[in-house]
Amino acid sequence: MNKFSWYEAKSVEDALEQVNSTVSEELYQATDKAAVFKSGGIDVFDWVKEGLLKPQKIVNIRNIPDLDKISYDPKKGMSIGSNVTLAEIASNPETKNHYWALHQAVNHAATPQLRNMSTLGGNIAQRNRCWYFRSADHDCFRKGGARCFARQSETGENENHAIIDNGSCVSVHASSIATALMAFNASVVIINGKGEKKEVTMDDFFVTAGKDIAMENILQAKEIITEIILPAPTKNTKSAYIKQVARESYDWSLGDVAVVFEVSGNTCRSASIVLGAAAPVPYRSMEAQQAIENKTINSENAFAAAEAAMKIARPLAKNGYKVPLFIATLKQAILEIS
Numbered sequence: 069m070n071k072f073s074w075y076e077a078k079s080v081e082d083a084l085e086q087v088n089s090t091v092s093e094e095l096y097q098a099t100d101k102a103a104v105f106k107s108g109g110i111d112v113f114d115w116v117k118e119g120l121l122k123p124q125k126i127v128n129i130r131n132i133p134d135l136d137k138i139s140y141d142p143k144k145g146m147s148i149g150s151n152v153t154l155a156e157i158a159s160n161p162e163t164k165n166h167y168w169a170l171h172q173a174v175n176h177a178a179t180p181q182l183r184n185m186s187t188l189g190g191n192i193a194q195r196n197r198c199w200y201f202r203s204a205d206h207d208c209f210r211k212g213g214a215r216c217f218a219r220q221s222e223t224g225e226n227e228n229h230a231i232i233d234n235g236s237c238v239s240v241h242a243s244s245i246a247t248a249l250m251a252f253n254a255s256v257v258i259i260n261g262k263g264e265k266k267e268v269t270m271d272d273f274f275v276t277a278g279k280d281i282a283m284e285n286i287l288q289a290k291e292i293i294t295e296i297i298l299p300a301p302t303k304n305t306k307s308a309y310i311k312q313v314a315r316e317s318y319d320w321s322l323g324d325v326a327v328v329f330e331v332s333g334n335t336c337r338s339a340s341i342v343l344g345a346a347a348p349v350p351y352r353s354m355e356a357q358q359a360i361e362n363k364t365i366n367s368e369n370a371f372a373a374a375e376a377a378m379k380i381a382r383p384l385a386k387n388g389y390k391v392p393l394f395i396a397t398l399k400q401a402i403l404e405i406s
């Protein structure tokens with residue numbers, strides 16, 4: 069581990085000023101950047117300990133006042149400060165009452181200890197967990213190298229990797245909570261070094277590997293997430309979330325799905341369906357959405373929607389099991405809504 073200085077940020081502006089003073093124009097995701105924000109620290113310190121990130125300065129944003137608030141308004145929806153921990157979201161009654169799929173996603177992420185430390189801002193900004201990307205010995209595509217080690221047909225260990233949009237990097241996004249947030253059409257509030265605020269949808273927050281291999285989200289060095297906003301649900305909004313794992317405790321997702329429907333009776337009027345651990349970013353399945361909209365929610369239609377979601381899947385040598393896994397999981401999630 070390299071030596072670094074520690075700065076305790078007192079406000080968002082103060083934190084951004086620290087980065088302004090040490091970083092020129094490096095991208096947020098660059099691994100040799102001079103200063104880095106730390107919130108819960110779970111992901112950042114993994115990088116530093118592995119020698120993949122050698123920051124000169126760590127800017128602790130965890131104790132900035134007002135970023136740890138969570139509130140719900142029946143008209144405006146829910147606002148979750150970027151420093152709210154996963155444990156706080158899990159125990160929040162409004163999340164359970166109005167955003168069931170998010171409640172489920174948070175409760176099935178990581179472990180109780182990790183949920184006590186991890187913040188929502190850090191969770192959606194964390195990097196992928198591809199073992200080659202996380203290895204200092206493998207100079208992969210994402211780190212500016214010439215090849216994808218996971219893709220290699222004979223030697224590549226790609227059982228946890230992407231089956232959709234896997235033409236360049238085949239990693240999957242690590243946040244299973246983002247799956248549910250995207251299904252609820254959540255948006256991310258970001259402040260930049262000039263004090264300008266912008267709000268982007270989760271769909272626009274993530275960057276596909278095909279668009280920019282170095283980025284997993286749009287954040288730049290001089291930008292901080294302050295809040296995640298979920299629109300207010302209607303009385304006809306119903307949701308479900310299911311995550312499949314190899315081990316029941318503390319495991320990353322092999323495949324997770326979040327489904328948010330507007331229903332009338334047992335008919336789906338509009339559908340928002342997102343797959344996690346299927347692609348390098350959380351993947352909204354337009355195919356599944358179209359297949360189930362204006363249909364009765366029953367076994368046959370749920371299966372048809374789940375099959376539609378997998379039409380574009382292109383599994384790698386060792387992850388073909390993900391196709392039936394997603395079909396069964398999505399069908400089950402849709403039926404949980406009926």
Ligand SMILES: Cc1cc2nc3c(=O)[nH]c(=O)nc-3n(C[C@H](O)[C@H](O)[C@H](O)COP(=O)(O)OP(=O)(O)OC[C@H]3O[C@@H](n4cnc5c(N)ncnc54)[C@H](O)[C@@H]3O)c2cc1C
Binds near residue numbers: 194
């Ligand atoms: C064994 C294990 C299992 C896990 N399982 C799951 C799982 O099943 N599902 C899941 O979703 N997650 C899982 N996680 C992830 C974990 O829960 C954390 O959410 C995640 O590691 C990062 O959260 P953090 O607050 O510690 O972020 P940090 O490590 O502090 O930060 C992560 C990144 O975000 C940046 N950052 C942090 N806050 C902000 C902000 N406000 N604005 C801009 N940038 C910011 C940091 O600079 C850093 O680049 C798991 C982690 C482990 C170790």
